[in-house]
Amino acid sequence: MTFKLNRRGFGRLAGSTAVAGLLAATGSAARAAASLRLIWWGNPERDKRTIAVVDLYKKASGDEVGAESYAWGDYWAKLATQAAGQNLPDVIQMDYRYIFEYARRNQLAALDGFIGKELNLGDFDPNQLDSGKVDGKTYGISLGANSMSHVFNKTLLDGLGVKLPDSSKWTTAEWVALGKDLKGKLPAGIFFSENMGLLEPRLQTWVRSLGRDLYTADGKIGYELGDLVSFFEFWKMMQDEGLTPPADVQAQDSGKMEESMMVTKRAAFNFLHSNQLVAMQKLVESEVDVVMIPGNGDKAGQYLKPSMFMSIAETSADKASAARLLNFFATDESANDILLIERGVTGDASIRDRILPKLNPTEQKIINYLNLVSTRVSPLPPPPPKNAGEIDKALRPAWESVAFGRAKLEDAAKTYYDNAVAILARA
């Protein structure tokens, strides 16, 4: 069939377009419904739940909500481009690393004026609320808390008769001893752990358990070169001992969960942010569970952190409507029945009590884990300085030049450390 446009057809087409336009115009005038845009990063599971909540909200409020979702890696490029074009979506999922930069550059709206009105946060944990403050004003509402963890293949370890000790107390040495014990017993091709020498959050728990941190409160590097050398030495030892995969196998993981050593059946232990356990369990046949990260000293390496925020763009034409949508995500019962704890454990006490019984065993594990972590945490670190993202990404090539034997370990560590200082100075 071909599409032929004659004079009459053209008239009809033009007419119907005009009518549709008129209808749209009168429609919006009559209802005065807001047209909002929502943007988040995530995974297929989160997309499914978020879109279900958006549909619910559209029905309840009559507002139009456009939804945009990206993977973490593409998200910040997309957001920065939209910010440059003065075209940010009304409601924005935010991260602790970026909220300071966006707020201080006047891209985000201060929410204090909406709290108690559109934002109904009476049951919210004040600590979680405080985590969204920048220079004394609230720029984001926390959607949940999480912490770092080691996820492990429970089915596999149970099958070998391994019982893990109380992970809130265990040390790096004990963890390595376990690895050496398991080395001959694990099935061929499966290593004890993924190699975490390239992961900045793992470096952070390493230096925090030594009483330091990645950054100081005034935005300088917060650890010493020697700490980094010991970190690299440890993971090089793990690789040389055959407790972690060879460098080229490990390097196949580009940071997507489906490429991780755990999911590709190459490791029994993997690094994970606790709220990701839901998504991880969907990708692995065996049962997985989370434990705390072994430490180096008597200091706690981990902390409870806001997994993500929701913020409102300063350029939003209808901030009150945007705040109502945000409130729906943060405090609405039916919405949270769908969201559960996929974004982290909510700070709203009544919501938490309501959803706890509805959780499946995997989600229950996350709750138990966070309860365990909260017995042994140190305070939230200061926000990372500008350009911290670049320093984060530079760790991987630095580690890989050690792992592939391209550079002497001390040289690679020193180059990275000096480079990090230079990047901060360039900011």
Next chain:
Amino acid sequence: MTDSVAISGRQDVLPVVSNGGFRREIRRSLPGYLFLLPWLTGFFVLTLGPTLASLYLSFTDYDLLSPPRWAGLKNFEYAFTQDMRLRSAVSVTFNYVLWSVPLKLAVALGLAMVLDRSVRGVGFYRAIFYLPSLLGASVAISVLWRQIFGAEGLVNKLLYLTTGLQGPSWVSHPDYALWTLIALAVWQFGSPMIIFLAGLRQIPQDLYEAASMDGASGWRQFWKITLPLLAPVIFFNLVFQTIEAFKAFTQAFIISGGEGWPIDSTLFYSLYLYIEAFANFRMGYASALAWLLLIIIAAFTAIAFATSKYWVYYEDESR
């Protein structure tokens, strides 16, 4: 015609005549411009505008979130004196161009010569060989490449079956990752192949017949007839493919995790430019890098043109 006769009879109104001619000229060419309008709009709004904007931005500090600040030559100074990562990006890109372009052209020419015969179903084979280029530098192909050259990929399976050796994960090893990208580029030989085919058709058959009569071998015919007469086409393909190779982005972006991994071994120039602009929020610096890339490409093209008079021979000119 009748119009102009009538007008030429009335000399006293000459200015009016030229005015009317001008109007008529406009009226005559207006539809042409109207038809061109979509393209013109695209050119001015989507190409020229951003190009000029990036020239301005290359002299500024611009992080996308706050307005650009004038920085003079700072960006260029940093690129030339301090940026160590730019040096690896330039060296990776030069390596890529110097290997992928000649290899790709050689494969394209070889296949074009094989297909330049009246074999039954040759059209089908041409279509098949062109297929990889249709798929192009797409995301799907790059993902496929990751699988083929992974630790348990097709390449290693074949290697194991034939030699019993266990190969490394080629895509994620710094010694080989760039070579998988060069292989990907060579595999997409379709468009230069088609152009070579057209060029081969232009070569008069009687030259080959005469050469055969004189007892010239196929090899000698290739060097003395095919290559010289194909020189303009080779030149075109060389320039075109070199420019394309300098601009390569998608393949490296997908295969290297968007970061030039492992250890900057696949950090193409345009990938580094992208990282600086959108991951590190230095749009001003990235704009400067873009203009430097333009200058590099222009220089290489100029070199190709300058040397062409020594090796490219056009049939309609005498030497």
